[in-house]
Amino acid sequence: MTDAAFPDTAGMAGSAAGRQPSLMKRVALIAGATGLAMCLAVATLIVLNARVAIWQETRTALQSAGATLGGGLRIGAPGEETGPLLMRLAAEFDALRHVSAYAVDAGGHALALPAGPAQAEVESDDHPPSWFSALMRHETESVDVPVLNAEGGVIGRLHLTTDPADEIEEVWEDFRVIIPLITLSAAVMVLIAVALCRVFLRRIRVLEAIVSDMRRGNLETRVPPMQAREFSDLGQGINDLAEFLARERADNIVLQQRILTIGEDERARIAFDLHDQMGPRLFALTSALEQIRSLTGRASDGAPLSEALEASLSHARAVQSMARSAINDLRPMVIGHVPLCEALEELVVEFAGLHPAPDIRLETGSGPLPALSEVAELSVYRFVRESVLNALRHGGADRITIRLEDHSGAPKSLLITVSDNGSGPDETPPQPGHGLSGIMDRALALGAVFKAPSRAGGLTVTSLRMPHR
Ligand SMILES: Nc1ncnc2c1ncn2[C@@H]1O[C@H](COP(=O)(O)OP(=O)(O)OP(=O)(O)O)[C@@H](O)[C@H]1O
Ligand SMILES: [Mg+2]
Structure with a gap:
């Protein structure tokens, strides 16, 4: 879920109504x-x-x-x-x-x-x-x-x-x-009509506030019992609608999670297939080529052949390295095998190998991190990787901080913030590409709240709040 999932049109409605007499x-x-x-x-x-x-x-x-x-x-x-x-x-x-x-x-x-009483009457008040x-x-x-x-x-x-x-x-x-x-x-009559109108308007305002709440995505609030039958029926209708929407949203989240899980499973299957079938063959190929090179190296007239073998070997190594990175992209092998914190540390080490090496820090606080489902851990891992990549690629950052904080409020959540000292996005919010779109889809499926990169205190900050049990 993003923080702008339910646009509030109350302002628009309010300005249109403002032009009409109340x-x-x-x-x-x-x-x-x-x-x-x-x-x-x-x-x-x-x-x-x-x-x-x-x-x-x-x-x-x-x-x-x-x-x-x-x-x-x-x-x-x-x-x-x-x-x-x-x-x-x-x-x-x-x-x-x-x-x-x-x-x-x-x-x-x-x-x-003669002047009589009739005339006197005529002159009366x-x-x-x-x-x-x-x-x-x-x-x-x-x-x-x-x-x-x-x-x-x-x-x-x-x-x-x-x-x-x-x-x-x-x-x-x-x-x-x-x-x-x-x-x-x-x-x-006018006074009674205005007084009645005041009473009705007060009730309508209660209903309006609840509908505005619903529009902002809060489906928990309910219309309190109302005295007049018509208002009571309307309130009941709004409550029924809120319950229906809440059920639909819950179903939708379950469906999204299922799709996400199926997608991740499929990626994992492809990654394992590539790893299990292509990996050994590529390994065998490079070993064979190395062996041939060592044999031909001893031959006196083997120089041209040795050069060709050297080239073949370097191609085989390149393919092997590309396959490894594709496999890791499809399914980071560390997830599910080591704690999230360690997986992220490994990621930081990977990024530190770049030229010029960026200063990337991982801050996880003193206590242990909460346990997340595998699909949630994968989403956090992908969020951090994409945010750091974006900071380096688009912002030109050379100092990046990844912070993980556990929040015990209701609902409990893990807040992951990636802040960088780069130039920040050109527009706020930035036009999402594959990276941000993927993060948003995963957040929606897992009931997480994603905040797109924005400038705060001279830094570019991107965050994800992942709920957990
Ligand atoms: N940390 C950041 N600093 C500056 N700009 C950013 C940052 N993060 C995101 N952006 C902006 O947001 C845009 C969308 O990012 P997104 O990751 O969705 O797509 P992308 O990186 O351009 O392409 P890809 O689909 O390969 O990820 C970027 O093009 C960039 O302009
Ligand atoms: Mg990107």
Whole structure:
């Protein structure tokens, strides 16, 4: 496993989500808009209904007042003064609900009504605002009735008109209580919606944290029990998914290990075949050639033959040495025969034979190294060999330190660090070739953590953390 096995896309998701308004804002906006629409609808309904009712009531009142008067009205005794009579009559009709009245004398002059309680009401604080009255009013309807004296002579006229003022006042009384009440309930609705949203978001954040954990490769965390059924089901689904992925990962590791073991076994078989079959023959060939050389060396005319034999011998030795190194590469013979520490010491000695000789140190601490499986030891050996080779080949290093530290934390692991004083990789992380790819595959199969070469404290550091029992 490499440390970048599970790329975390939470940041990407977060930045995309950052451009959109939050759920909380949306809920508050929708609830607020719904409340406002509700207030407007109720206000419109009240105004429309009241308008129709006012129109009907004022019209009916005017019609019944007109019907009372009939074609005309006879009042007063003969010779009685008509002015006060007309004014009293107008005041009586003006006092009726939904109707206002004034009288006109025989000369066509309007007679002023004495100031009464109706006028006082009009000036009170409960008077509806003019915009509300304008909303409620219909076109005024009127009736004009002649007033006659006892002899049947016209002494004036009574003018009646529809007057919705008191009705509008009553509607206004209701309106100014109902609308604030609805506004208040809409505000409470918004608050409840936001509070519920907060609770849901808190739960969603718990789920989000667990999924982020899973994305980073931690399949051990589980969603805690949640109260709401929907969240509980979702949490259970995430837990099931985590368990499924953990099982798949375990199966995958077993499979990878099997492939690795089969691969190593196959390499070992080829190495042993080469060693057992080619080795003796090459040995026999070089021995035979040496023998011929010693025989021909004594012959007086054997110079050309001796040269040819010398060349054949050197070719045979080269093939023998190449076969030995190929066999060792396929399967380092020391692994499984000597402790890992000794195998690595031998490797250091091999590298020290190079020209110019690099300064390679092996630090294993004081205690004994933990026992690893053969395939794990092989992987550690190959990791060290490849890392040292890379340091020499690519970094041009001349001082390399190989450190092995046993860590007792959970899980127990052996940490192998190869640090060199070379120039380091051109890019971080470097583009893997066969060497790094092979190490990564083995690490994945064995549940180990591989860290590709990177610069730290002026050195190039490559590490492998191999778990063990
Ligand atoms: N210690 C190091 N110092 C500098 N560069 C390094 C080091 N280790 C690895 N690299 C870089 O990482 C690259 C990949 O290494 P890797 O071992 O996978 O392939 P390679 O060595 O190029 O070829 P091969 O397949 O033969 O191993 C190298 O080409 C090199 O650029
Ligand atoms: Mg390499």
